[in-house]
Amino acid sequence: MTSSDTILKRKRRSLILLLAPFTVMLSVFFLVPLGIMMVYSFLEPGLYGGVEWNWYPYNYGRIIGWPLNDYEEFEPIYLKIFLNSLQIAIMTVIGTFVICYPAAFWVSRMQGAKKNLALFMITLPFFANLLVRIYAWLLLLRPTGFFNTVLQSAGLIIEPLDLLFTNFSVIIGMVYILTPFMFLPIYANVEKLDYSMVRASQDLGANPLQTFRRVILPLTAPGIIGGSVIVFIPALGNFIVPSFLGGSKVQMTGNLIERSFLQSRDWPFGAALALLIMASVVVLVVFQLSRQAKAEARGVS
Amino acid sequence: MSFLKIASAHKAYKTPEGGLIHALDDVSLDVRNNEFLTLLGPSGCGKTTLLKCIAGFEDIDSGEISFEEQSLKGVPAHRRPFNTVFQSYALFPHLSIANNVGYGLDVTGVAKGERNKRVEEALELVGLAGFGSREPKQLSGGQQQRVALARSLVLKPRVLLLDEPLSALDRKMRENMQIELKNLQHSVGITFVFVTHDQEEALAMSDRIAVVANGKVQQLAAPTEIYDEPANEFVANFVGTSNIFSGKVVAKDGALLTIETANQRQVLATSDRFGRGDHVELVLRPEHLKLAPSGNGIPESCIDGTVEASVFVGSDLHLHVDVGKGRTAIVHHRHNRGDDGERIEAGTSVKLYYSPNAAHLIKAIGR
Numbered sequence A: 001m002t003s004s005d006t007i008l009k010r011k012r013r014s015l016i017l018l019l020a021p022f023t024v025m026l027s028v029f030f031l032v033p034l035g036i037m038m039v040y041s042f043l044e045p046g047l048y049g050g051v052e053w054n055w056y057p058y059n060y061g062r063i064i065g066w067p068l069n070d071y072e073e074f075e076p077i078y079l080k081i082f083l084n085s086l087q088i089a090i091m092t093v094i095g096t097f098v099i100c101y102p103a104a105f106w107v108s109r110m111q112g113a114k115k116n117l118a119l120f121m122i123t124l125p126f127f128a129n130l131l132v133r134i135y136a137w138l139l140l141l142r143p144t145g146f147f148n149t150v151l152q153s154a155g156l157i158i159e160p161l162d163l164l165f166t167n168f169s170v171i172i173g174m175v176y177i178l179t180p181f182m183f184l185p186i187y188a189n190v191e192k193l194d195y196s197m198v199r200a201s202q203d204l205g206a207n208p209l210q211t212f213r214r215v216i217l218p219l220t221a222p223g224i225i226g227g228s229v230i231v232f233i234p235a236l237g238n239f240i241v242p243s244f245l246g247g248s249k250v251q252m253t254g255n256l257i258e259r260s261f262l263q264s265r266d267w268p269f270g271a272a273l274a275l276l277i278m279a280s281v282v283v284l285v286v287f288q289l290s291r292q293a294k295a296e297a298r299g300v301s
Numbered sequence B: 001m002s003f004l005k006i007a008s009a010h011k012a013y014k015t016p017e018g019g020l021i022h023a024l025d026d027v028s029l030d031v032r033n034n035e036f037l038t039l040l041g042p043s044g045c046g047k048t049t050l051l052k053c054i055a056g057f058e059d060i061d062s063g064e065i066s067f068e069e070q071s072l073k074g075v076p077a078h079r080r081p082f083n084t085v086f087q088s089y090a091l092f093p094h095l096s097i098a099n100n101v102g103y104g105l106d107v108t109g110v111a112k113g114e115r116n117k118r119v120e121e122a123l124e125l126v127g128l129a130g131f132g133s134r135e136p137k138q139l140s141g142g143q144q145q146r147v148a149l150a151r152s153l154v155l156k157p158r159v160l161l162l163d164e165p166l167s168a169l170d171r172k173m174r175e176n177m178q179i180e181l182k183n184l185q186h187s188v189g190i191t192f193v194f195v196t197h198d199q200e201e202a203l204a205m206s207d208r209i210a211v212v213a214n215g216k217v218q219q220l221a222a223p224t225e226i227y228d229e230p231a232n233e234f235v236a237n238f239v240g241t242s243n244i245f246s247g248k249v250v251a252k253d254g255a256l257l258t259i260e261t262a263n264q265r266q267v268l269a270t271s272d273r274f275g276r277g278d279h280v281e282l283v284l285r286p287e288h289l290k291l292a293p294s295g296n297g298i299p300e301s302c303i304d305g306t307v308e309a310s311v312f313v314g315s316d317l318h319l320h321v322d323v324g325k326g327r328t329a330i331v332h333h334r335h336n337r338g339d340d341g342e343r344i345e346a347g348t349s350v351k352l353y354y355s356p357n358a359a360h361l362i363k364a365i366g367r
């Protein structure tokens, strides 16, 4: 009944109004489709696409390799593909991190116009079409491509290397397209790193390696974690890079999903796969965040 | 054996426009073992730069810094037996107070038991026992400052460098910390090199003060000497308030000099460093100028003036007295407010006098 009460109420009302568009968008374009997917993943696939409205848990059974009936065999191929996708995604995170972390320090030390130019260069690839950029890597990596030609004419190799259609080529492509996503959060963190912390550490007798491990790394960890999450998620679900640079040899879960939706028109199976990826990402992120929160509460030592 | 010695150190910074700033311009300084030395100077005079050069965060362009006769050239910061208390404290936000204090012990590999014992002792020394598990952001400014102090002291450095450590505190807190710091320095027996731009702080705490301006040491002496016998006009003006009159010695009788000032007035001073014909600056502290009693008993050497303004500052009355030719003298008059005759308002004519012994003479520059 006091005036501060009404102010609070009014504040809450304006907050609700401000958040309304976001909430509507989130529910219409995310939660509703998610619900549909969830329902579909438990339905029987129709013979010619579409679904039969029967309870059917075997979509998930297929993925983890559970045989449908006595005639089918236990076949963990989808699980293997999923584990391979996980491996590629993790390698992509590591690859982008190794490139971006030192680069972030380098750029943050630049002055004025040079710094803006560097930041612009990092976002420059966004201006070209994704398919074109990946196709370029196809040309670079193929047996008669740039790398093999150079290595051969230098006499370092005789036969062209099998660079294309391997996990390696997929990882290269992923690292290439996802680098900016790792760079920006790390850069934001490195940029605001208080250099007097580094001086204090040196002053207290820490050598450069100790200073890095005990001060710089923990203080930039939020940026590293943020970057890792937003690289890991699209890397795990990506299907464009593996379909170009992985060919038929490297399959990722993203390819499976794409294929079951578009080619075999098995929507329930695709939905089950997609939900499984999402679940594993959510588990990983929640795990990481809770660990981080605990570490913060403790005050890492 | 000399302790910490800085010999003709030069350090210039490049400005973005391509010019040079001489942050240190031929600085020589001998820091003695166990002393509390203060670097006092205005903003931008090079105090922090000198501290950084001693700590090893910056290299000097020429000259030498040596410790116990060993040159420190090329010795990185983490190998120097000095520690710094930074102006911003620079506590590690990701570490607890105990781990902040223990940091230096951890990186040098001190055994766990010994480490914990020393951390506890250090926290106790600065009056923060029991705060070990808190985080830096949960402490007040003054407490953070003590943590920074404990973090350095726990390593038992030979020299502790303190860069304006009290400037972020309020006045009361600062005065308490001044006394505590001074006592601490006394009890731990570590050399302190303390930077400040606050002259009262410098006078209150130091064994010796180095007054720095424009990248040069203007005077290095004990606080009383700095105050009573400033080496030049800059020191006289920067440390305390001074009334400075230029003039020429016209007569000498033993140590008693008669000086004729610009407005043809004759004043007295004692000094054995100057003789007839020397051009000098006469420095008079405001508390040495007294109001001559009216009526009889007027001292023979006195200056007439008119009060321009009278400012009440508590125990004293600060008078701005026009002494002719546009010159204003500042007088700190200890007043007795119970007495009716003590009302001194603007426009009152007064006579000022001082004891010739209280006047300090410095050589006039450029003559």
Ligand SMILES: Nc1ncnc2c1ncn2[C@@H]1O[C@H](COP(=O)(O)OP(=O)(O)OP(=O)(O)O)[C@@H](O)[C@H]1O
Pocket: B013, B014, B015, B021, B022, B023, B041, B042, B043, B044, B045, B046, B047, B048, B049, B050, B197
């Ligand atoms: N990294 C730098 N690059 C260029 N000029 C600098 C740099 N550091 C200091 N200076 C200049 O050198 C001079 C001395 O700086 P310094 O920081 O030593 O001053 P200070 O006496 O500590 O002043 P304050 O009391 O304000 O802290 C200043 O004119 C400053 O602008």
Ligand SMILES: [Mg+2]
Pocket: B047, B048, B049, B163
């Ligand atoms: Mg400074």
